[in-house]
Amino acid sequence: MEADTEPVLRAVGVHKRFGGVHALRGAHIAVRAGEVHGLTGENGSGKSTLLKLLNGQLAPDSGSLEAFGRVTVFKGAREALRSGVATVSQETTLVPDLSVAENILLGHRMPRRAGVIDWGATIARAGEAMGMLGLELDPTIPVRKLRPDQAQMVEIARALSMRARVLILDEPTSSLTDDAVSLLFASVRRLCDRGVATVFVSHRLDEIFSICDRVTVLRDGRTVGEAPITELDRDSLVSLMVGAALEQASHEPARHGVGDRTVLRIRRLSLAGAFTGVDLTVRAGEIVGLAGLVGAGRTELLESLFGLHRPTGAVEVEGEPRWYRSPQAAMHDGLALVPADRKLQGLVLGMSVGENLLMASHSRMFRLRVPRRHPELVAITAAMQALRIRAASRSVSVDTLSGGNQQKVLLGKWLETRPRLLMLDEPTRGVDVGAKAEIYRIMREARAQGIGILVSSSETPELLAVCDTIVVMFRGRVVASLPREQADEALVTRLGGGHG
Amino acid sequence: MNRMLGWLATSRYAAVLLLLVGIVTYFAVSEGSRFLSQANIENLLGSVSILWIVAIGMTFVVLTGGIDLSVGAVVALAGLVLAKLFNGVGVPAPLAVLLTVGFGATLGAAVNGVLIGRARLSFFVVTLGTASLYQGIVSIWSNTQTEYIDSSLIGGIGFGSALGLSTPIWIMLGVFLVAFVVLRWTYFGRDIYAVGGNIEAARLSGINTTATIVAAYGVVGACAALAGVVQAGRLGASSPDVGAEIPLAAAAAVLLGGTSFLGGIGGVTGTAVGVLFIGTLQNGLAIKGVSSFWQQVVTGVILIVAVGIDRIQQSPRGIVLRRRVRGEEMSDSG
Numbered sequence: 001m002e003a004d005t006e007p008v009l010r011a012v013g014v015h016k017r018f019g020g021v022h023a024l025r026g027a028h029i030a031v032r033a034g035e036v037h038g039l040t041g042e043n044g045s046g047k048s049t050l051l052k053l054l055n056g057q058l059a060p061d062s063g064s065l066e067a068f069g070r071v072t073v074f075k076g077a078r079e080a081l082r083s084g085v086a087t088v089s090q091e092t093t094l095v096p097d098l099s100v101a102e103n104i105l106l107g108h109r110m111p112r113r114a115g116v117i118d119w120g121a122t123i124a125r126a127g128e129a130m131g132m133l134g135l136e137l138d139p140t141i142p143v144r145k146l147r148p149d150q151a152q153m154v155e156i157a158r159a160l161s162m163r164a165r166v167l168i169l170d171e172p173t174s175s176l177t178d179d180a181v182s183l184l185f186a187s188v189r190r191l192c193d194r195g196v197a198t199v200f201v202s203h204r205l206d207e208i209f210s211i212c213d214r215v216t217v218l219r220d221g222r223t224v225g226e227a228p229i230t231e232l233d234r235d236s237l238v239s240l241m242v243g244a245a246l247e248q249a250s251h252e253p254a255r256h257g258v259g260d261r262t263v264l265r266i267r268r269l270s271l272a273g274a275f276t277g278v279d280l281t282v283r284a285g286e287i288v289g290l291a292g293l294v295g296a297g298r299t300e301l302l303e304s305l306f307g308l309h310r311p312t313g314a315v316e317v318e319g320e321p322r323w324y325r326s327p328q329a330a331m332h333d334g335l336a337l338v339p340a341d342r343k344l345q346g347l348v349l350g351m352s353v354g355e356n357l358l359m360a361s362h363s364r365m366f367r368l369r370v371p372r373r374h375p376e377l378v379a380i381t382a383a384m385q386a387l388r389i390r391a392a393s394r395s396v397s398v399d400t401l402s403g404g405n406q407q408k409v410l411l412g413k414w415l416e417t418r419p420r421l422l423m424l425d426e427p428t429r430g431v432d433v434g435a436k437a438e439i440y441r442i443m444r445e446a447r448a449q450g451i452g453i454l455v456s457s458s459e460t461p462e463l464l465a466v467c468d469t470i471v472v473m474f475r476g477r478v479v480a481s482l483p484r485e486q487a488d489e490a491l492v493t494r495l496g497g498g499h500g
Numbered sequence: 501m502n503r504m505l506g507w508l509a510t511s512r513y514a515a516v517l518l519l520l521v522g523i524v525t526y527f528a529v530s531e532g533s534r535f536l537s538q539a540n541i542e543n544l545l546g547s548v549s550i551l552w553i554v555a556i557g558m559t560f561v562v563l564t565g566g567i568d569l570s571v572g573a574v575v576a577l578a579g580l581v582l583a584k585l586f587n588g589v590g591v592p593a594p595l596a597v598l599l600t601v602g603f604g605a606t607l608g609a610a611v612n613g614v615l616i617g618r619a620r621l622s623f624f625v626v627t628l629g630t631a632s633l634y635q636g637i638v639s640i641w642s643n644t645q646t647e648y649i650d651s652s653l654i655g656g657i658g659f660g661s662a663l664g665l666s667t668p669i670w671i672m673l674g675v676f677l678v679a680f681v682v683l684r685w686t687y688f689g690r691d692i693y694a695v696g697g698n699i700e701a702a703r704l705s706g707i708n709t710t711a712t713i714v715a716a717y718g719v720v721g722a723c724a725a726l727a728g729v730v731q732a733g734r735l736g737a738s739s740p741d742v743g744a745e746i747p748l749a750a751a752a753a754v755l756l757g758g759t760s761f762l763g764g765i766g767g768v769t770g771t772a773v774g775v776l777f778i779g780t781l782q783n784g785l786a787i788k789g790v791s792s793f794w795q796q797v798v799t800g801v802i803l804i805v806a807v808g809i810d811r812i813q814q815s816p817r818g819i820v821l822r823r824r825v826r827g828e829e830m831s832d833s834g
Contacts, residue, residue, distance in 0.1 A: 327703060328706045345700045345701055346701055347698070347701055348698040348764065349698065350764050359694060360705040360706055363706035363708075366687070368686050368688055369686060371685070371686075371687060371690075
């Protein structure tokens with residue numbers, strides 16, 4: 001886009017402190033009409049804080065904000081919204097029991113006729129916003145019945161319906177399928193043509209390169225780079241983010257020591273409405289990846305193995321037929337499941353790092369026992385060091401940690417149980433490049449200790465980077481089982497999309 | 501001094517502690533020795549002993565994200581069970597007391613606990629229902645008559661004393677200490693916080709969340725039954741009319757004490773302060789000759805104000821309902 005037009009939204013030299021934490025220390029960003037402006041940086045670099053200054057949720061301690069040519073400080077998110085800055089945040093803000101149409105028009109005055117809500121007009125207006133996204137949903141069904149990716153699209157439709165001049169998308173693609181992502185990108189492009197500016201926050205480099213016109217990179221609360229995307233490549237962007245050239249995650253997994261011992265073997269495992277006739281084997285010291293779209297049945301498969309559902313078929317653990325009716329039973333046999341949603345299923349956010357780390361491994365202790373302080377301290381300290389968990393101390397609550405460090409706590413909690421089979425569901429969702437690399441390292445170390453690993457991910461490059469075998473699922477069935485050497489991104493994506 | 505201020509700014513029950521200090525000072529200045537006399541202080545502590553014991557037990561279920569509205573009826577029912585065991589069956593007094601407390605624990609665990617923890621029914625509906633159910637049983641079984649209990653041991657629980665303190669005060673201290681230790685220093689205590697903080701994460705961590713919830717309702721049942729025994733001791737009788745105001749007062753004390761009604765945050769120290777606050781307020785107003793109806797009004801206003809102060813204190817900009825936003829900021833800047 002032409003760089004000489006005046007920015008519609010600009011922050012200059014902004015600072016923001018939270019208690020002792022200096023979250024922003026001189027960040028700047030300038031967003032122009034009709035451009036897609038990428039905002040990126042590792043977790044903890046200050047992205048979310050900067051967004052909240054731009055959309056009025058926070059006021060800067062110092063520095064200036066300009067919106068549409070005037071110096072302003074929004075007094076809250078509503079005022080920002082009224083001036084034309086709409087945000088789609090990472091966390092869902094939909095009302096589960098209201099219909100799709102009501103959710104899209106939430107915050108507007110619904111169309112009325114004779115004093116009562118005109119449902120025909122409401123549905124028509126919601127349909128307009130959905131049409132912009134190519135979203136085909138029944139506008140009258142409640143949002144709670146939608147899949148996560150559909151709900152995310154509804155959220156975006158709501159922001160579009162605000163007729164915003166600046167649209168802030170905070171990690172909008174984290175729960176979207178590839179098809180939904182391309183629909184989203186197409187509609188963002190259409191908005192650009194109408195002069196709407198989009199701020200696009202993402203960890204995913206390929207998305208930044210495919211949609212953004214300009215990029216602003218934050219590190220440690222400062223803007224360390226701002227450039228048209230054409231002047232950057234992957235390596236230069238990553239080195240701006242991490243401050244040094246990061247060694248690319250090695251794509252060739254070290255295949256040493258995959259034993260002959262079979263940790264897990266499942267035959268014709270089925271669960272109504274989720275997956276059918278799944279065969280799978282995981283050996284000691286092997287990382288097996290589960291690839292496929294969101295909704296292919298990967299999550300339900302892992303949950304079934306962990307005793308959360310009642311599938312039919314045969315499960316053998318270390319050669320013994322097994323049948324788990326609860327997580328406790330699965331854990332007793334050395335199974336561990338790192339769930340996909342660390343906030344809802346993984347961690348007790350209000351409890352300390354130490355308590356979370358030991359929660360699973362100590363769940364079999366006699367409950368009226370007094371935990372022994374010294375061995376606990378030793379175990380917590382060792383785990384925090386081994387996993388390089390950055391936290392003020394072991395006794396701060398987990399919700400004060402960055403996403404990547406929370407994820408490491410979650411991983412550590414399950415490694416503490418000394419599992420034979422470690423199952424991971426989307427192990428790097430919402431974490432930055434640096435933390436991803438560390439999580440891969442942790443997985444490889446676990447493999448080297450002879451743990452069998454079954455990892456489900458919608459990010460194919462991730463599976464290619466760590467797995468020895470990749471099992472591709474499509475609509476609940478295994479469509480391919482590929483040794484790493486035979487797999488590449490194009491093939492896995494094609495198979496996962498149902499194209500043999 | 502700074503540490504002190506820091507503690508006040510972050511502690512969950514600092515607000516109510518300040519209020520407690522405030523009203524104690526106020527009544528001490530305005531009423532002098534009528535309020536500060538040893539007799540009145542013992543009277544005050546004795547009068548809150550029932551509420552204290554129930555509220556400590558209530559803290560366990562509130563920490564799991566629930567509440568028990570049936571505690572008042574259990575207090576009355578326990579008194580009746582004690583009277584029937586002692587008078588009717590002729591069980592010796594010490595055994596009758598133990599059986600009554602065990603009965604309360606079993607009742608809480610087996611009915612409220614199982615329905616809420618295992619059948620996953622709403623705690624509100626279940627305990628509202630059992631409150632009515634137990635109260636009905638009390639009325640039918642007692643024929644709405646008071647039944648006298650002529651036992652020196654049970655009377656002693658109400659009015660005896662040891663080492664210069666009355667028995668109810670010793671029981672209060674004992675219940676508090678046991679609860680404090682259990683919540684802070686046992687795995688069961690950790691489970692309570694984990695279940696209230698994130699039940700799904702706790703379940704996936706292999707914690708038996710059903711057992712935790714069942715046990716929590718067992719604890720409050722035992723506490724309510726023990727309170728019923730103390731009540732019977734203080735009256736020298738079992739009365740079907742006791743305990744009506746207990747459930748709401750106990751919930752108020754727990755919430756005043758900073759335990760989140762969403763679960764996972766809080767503890768019995770705050771509850772103790774909350775109980776003392778309610779007791780002091782009622783005692784002081786009674787000395788001033790304010791009617792008990794006005795005491796209720798004042799208690800209600802203060803409950804809302806204290807919970808409001810707590811919410812403002814937890815939020816740096818003093819804006820309600822921004823907890824989620826704050827959590828994110830901190831994680832992104834950490």
